[in-house]
Amino acid sequence: MARHRIMGANGRILAAAFGVMGVTALAAVWTAQSGSAEADPGASPTPKPIVGQTSKPDPKLPDPVVNMDIAHASDKGAKGVNITIDDGPDPTWTPQVLQVLKANGVKATFCMVGPQAQAHPDLVKDVVADGHRLCDHSMSHDTTMGTKSSAYQSKEILDAQRMITKASGGVKPLYYRAPGGAFTPYSRQIAASQGMRPLGWNVDSKDFKQPGVDTMVNTVKNEISSGPTVLFHDAGGDRGQTVEALRQVLPWLKEQGYGFGFPVR
Numbered sequence: 001m002a003r004h005r006i007m008g009a010n011g012r013i014l015a016a017a018f019g020v021m022g023v024t025a026l027a028a029v030w031t032a033q034s035g036s037a038e039a040d041p042g043a044s045p046t047p048k049p050i051v052g053q054t055s056k057p058d059p060k061l062p063d064p065v066v067n068m069d070i071a072h073a074s075d076k077g078a079k080g081v082n083i084t085i086d087d088g089p090d091p092t093w094t095p096q097v098l099q100v101l102k103a104n105g106v107k108a109t110f111c112m113v114g115p116q117a118q119a120h121p122d123l124v125k126d127v128v129a130d131g132h133r134l135c136d137h138s139m140s141h142d143t144t145m146g147t148k149s150s151a152y153q154s155k156e157i158l159d160a161q162r163m164i165t166k167a168s169g170g171v172k173p174l175y176y177r178a179p180g181g182a183f184t185p186y187s188r189q190i191a192a193s194q195g196m197r198p199l200g201w202n203v204d205s206k207d208f209k210q211p212g213v214d215t216m217v218n219t220v221k222n223e224i225s226s227g228p229t230v231l232f233h234d235a236g237g238d239r240g241q242t243v244e245a246l247r248q249v250l251p252w253l254k255e256q257g258y259g260f261g262f263p264v265r
């Protein structure tokens with residue numbers, strides 16, 4: 001399925017835009033706000049800036065409890081790799097992906113679509129039991145949701161969060177990845193207010209195009225130096241190539257000295 005074909009490019013543009021965002025300028029905004037709040041004890045409380053955050057939260061929305069900037073880094077540091085698996089769970093492909101991850105001792109992050117989690121709670125529980133993390137990937141995988149109303153975006157995110165949490169037996173998703181990378185400042189803050197760090201990616205394996213195992217493996221090998229977060233899929237079409245590509249590229253990454261971690265929160 002070609003759901004990421006168009007929006008993958010936008011995701012990169014978005015990621016790049018946030019990457020070059022004026023950290024100093026925005027930090028200055030925070031400093032000024034903190035300063036004014038301290039100077040006037042009667043002023044309404046200003047939310048404390050979350051460490052490393054460069055985006056300014058909208059005071060009309062619930063406060064973010066995790067950083068609302070799009071995460072790309074790995075909690076394993078400079079030689080970390082974050083394997084992310086999107087669009088499932090799927091009864092055919094998720095068990096095969098889990099098997100390959102387990103065989104290689106790799107923990108990954110699964111970005112699930114709400115109704116699929118609801119339909120396959122056993123698979124969601126298997127993912128959690130193997131030590132992987134959950135990520136909210138919206139209700140209907142609408143890659144144009146960034147152009148739609150706040151109420152729509154909120155429902156897409158929060159309904160999926162509830163479905164995934166129920167299916168897992170109470171384990172909450174720790175991240176939110178917008179379908180196709182279609183984040184908005186609003187959607188990032190709503191997710192962050194629920195403890196879900198917005199999650200981007202650096203390396204798109206393009207497995208949804210089924211380009212062949214060798215091509216996918218080479219894409220990861222050639223692009224991993226650009227950033228740690230790698231995008232794969234366990235649903236949305238025949239993912240046989242994905243399973244085989246993971247089987248080949250995970251040992252290669254280890255040989256190169258990479259360690260497997262989770263996206264920073």
Ligand SMILES: [Zn+2]
Pocket residue numbers: 003004086087137141179180
């Ligand atoms: Zn997706």
